[in-house]
Every structure is written in structure tokens, then in C-alpha cells.
Amino acid sequence: xxxxxxxxxxxxxxxxxxxxxxxxxxxxxxxxxxxxxxxxxxxxxxxxxxxxxxxxxxxxxxxxxxxxxxxxxxxxxxxxxxxxxxxxxxxxxxxxxxxxxxxxxxxxxx
Amino acid sequence: xxxxxxxxxxxxxxxxxxxxxxxxxxxxxxxxxxxxxxxxxxxxxxxxxxxxxxxxxxxxxxxxxxxxxxxxxxxxxxxxxxxxxxxxxxxxxxxxxxxxxxxxxxxxxx
DNA sequence: AATCTTTATCGTAATATTGCAATATTAAAT
DNA sequence: ATTTAATATTGCAATATTACGATAAAGATT
Numbered sequence: 001x002x003x004x005x006x007x008x009x010x011x012x013x014x015x016x017x018x019x020x021x022x023x024x025x026x027x028x029x030x031x032x033x034x035x036x037x038x039x040x041x042x043x044x045x046x047x048x049x050x051x052x053x054x055x056x057x058x059x060x061x062x063x064x065x066x067x068x069x070x071x072x073x074x075x076x077x078x079x080x081x082x083x084x085x086x087x088x089x090x091x092x093x094x095x096x097x098x099x100x101x102x103x104x105x106x107x108x109x110x
Numbered sequence: 111x112x113x114x115x116x117x118x119x120x121x122x123x124x125x126x127x128x129x130x131x132x133x134x135x136x137x138x139x140x141x142x143x144x145x146x147x148x149x150x151x152x153x154x155x156x157x158x159x160x161x162x163x164x165x166x167x168x169x170x171x172x173x174x175x176x177x178x179x180x181x182x183x184x185x186x187x188x189x190x191x192x193x194x195x196x197x198x199x200x201x202x203x204x205x206x207x208x209x210x211x212x213x214x215x216x217x218x219x220x
Numbered sequence: 221a222a223t224c225t226t227t228a229t230c231g232t233a234a235t236a237t238t239g240c241a242a243t244a245t246t247a248a249a250t
Numbered sequence: 251a252t253t254t255a256a257t258a259t260t261g262c263a264a265t266a267t268t269a270c271g272a273t274a275a276a277g278a279t280t
Contacts, residue, residue, distance in 0.1 A: 025127055036208060082220040095202040098142075
């Protein structure tokens with residue numbers, strides 16, 4: 001064994017887990033934060049921003065893209081990456097929802 | 111190689127990544143959702159709720175606890191787990207912040 | 221066409237994660 | 251003191267992730 005048993009969970013649970021997993025690495029957090037910081041998203045210089053080799057950065061970008069957190073357009077021979085707001089909105093809604101549910105409970109058992 | 115190079119990133123980046131990583135598995139999402147659903151958090155029955163063996167669930171609980179997402183009190187010979195709101199608040203703030211930053215940009219390049 | 225630039229892919233080593241059976245631990249109940 | 255019940259730990263196999271050197275692919279530049 002060793003593979004996640006995704007089939008036993010709901011699509012929604014798997015979807016949130018996929019997004020969270022994609023952000024579960026500091027390099028990918030750093031990439032997302034960099035994409036937010038720069039106004040333009042001509043993003044070839046992400047490699048220069050990160051303390052990682054180019055193939056490693058490329059792999060992290062791929063994972064963020066697969067999870068739906070970023071999208072990329074071909075821009076000449078470079079590629080322009082930027083945040084996909086829909087994914088961020090999903091996460092914000094998810095945690096906002098949990099937050100309000102917790103406020104309505106206030107079980108002081110722990 | 112193979113280990114994450116945490117030392118190259120900021121504490122904040124590592125902290126968010128740790129929280130995200132802990133939620134990067136559908137079983138742990140399911141655990142969190144179950145803890146929210148039940149009013150009382152006498153939580154021995156998480157094992158019955160999940161399609162996983164007891165040691166596996168115990169391990170997932172441990173990871174959630176290490177990341178600071180849940181906390182547990184000894185309650186007789188059972189253990190009472192529940193959500194740590196501070197962690198959820200951190201995540202909510204983080205994504206809320208990103209969201210507003212994105213609205214203020216509206217770069218239509220991708 | 222040859223070269224440069226930028227990004228992706230392949231191959232591979234090191235390490236981490238996932239899952240569970242077996243076993244240990246600890247406190248309650250008999 | 252034994253047994254029962256609930257949770258944790260150990261050990262291990264299967265798989266996934268992380269990182270990077272080498273190389274490929276594809277458009278831009280000369």
C-alpha cells in the first residue's frame with residue numbers, strides 16, 4: 001500500500017485536499033506569493049526568486065497548475081503564469097464556512 | 111535529495127505550508143469535517159466514520175495535531191479531539207488576504 | 221540555418237507518506 | 251488482579267514526493 005484511498009471520500013473532500021496538498025510545500029507557497037506580488041505576470045523570473053533549480057521550479061509549477069491554482073499562457077517562447085482566483089475563492093469559502101460553524105458551536109470541551 | 115528545503119523559506123511560508131499539507135489528504139479533511147459536524151467532541155468514533163483502519167486514523171490524527179489543526183484532551187481512557195480555531199483562522203485570514211489583493215489587481219493577462 | 225533563451229521532460233537518488241497487522245499502553249470495569 | 255475498551259506505537263511494504271543534472275523542445279534572435 002502507500003497510495004491514498006481517494007475513492008472512499010467525496011469529490012468535494014478530494015477537491016479541497018488536492019488544493020491544500022498543492023499548497024503544502026513552502027516553495028509553492030512562495031510561488032503563489034510571488035505571483036500576487038508582481039503586477040505583471042510575466043513569470044520567467046520565478047526561478048531567480050526561488051532557491052531551487054529550474055527543473056524543480058518547473059515541477060512545482062506543474063503541480064500548482066494540475067491542482068488548478070495557477071494557469072499559464074504561452075507568451076512568445078516564455079510562459080506567463082498567474083493565479084486562478086477560482087481556486088483561492090474555493091479555499092476562502094471553505095475556511096470561512098468552517099469558521100462560522102465553529103463560532104456557532106463554542107464547545108469548550110478542549 | 112528528496113527532503114523539502116524548508117530552511118530557504120520564511121517561517122510564515124513554512125507555517126502555512128505545514129497547515130496546508132496537513133489538510134492535503136481527504137481522510138484528514140473528513141476528520142476535520144466530522145469534528146465540526148458533531149457537537150460534542152468525544153471522538154473515539156472517528157474510526158467508525160472513516161473507511162480506514164484504526165492505526166491509520168490514529169496516524170492522521172497525529173499529523174493534524176502536529177500541524178496544530180486539532181487538539182486533544184485525555185478523557186478517561188478515551189481521547190477528546192477537537193478543532194483548534196486558531197489554525198482555521200490563520201488559513202481564513204491568509205486566503206482572505208490573497209483574495210483582496212487579487213481584486214485590487216485585476217491583471218487580465220491570463 | 222545556427223544560436224540563444226526559456227520552459228519542459230526524463231532519469232534517478234534520497235526521502236516522505238500511506239496503510240495496516242501486530243503489539244503496546246493506559247485507564248475503566250468486572 | 252483480570253479483563254475489556256480505546257488509543258498509540260512499531261515495523262514494514264507499496265507508493266509518492268522532492269530535487270536536480272542532463273537533455274529535449276520550441277520560439278526568438280542573429
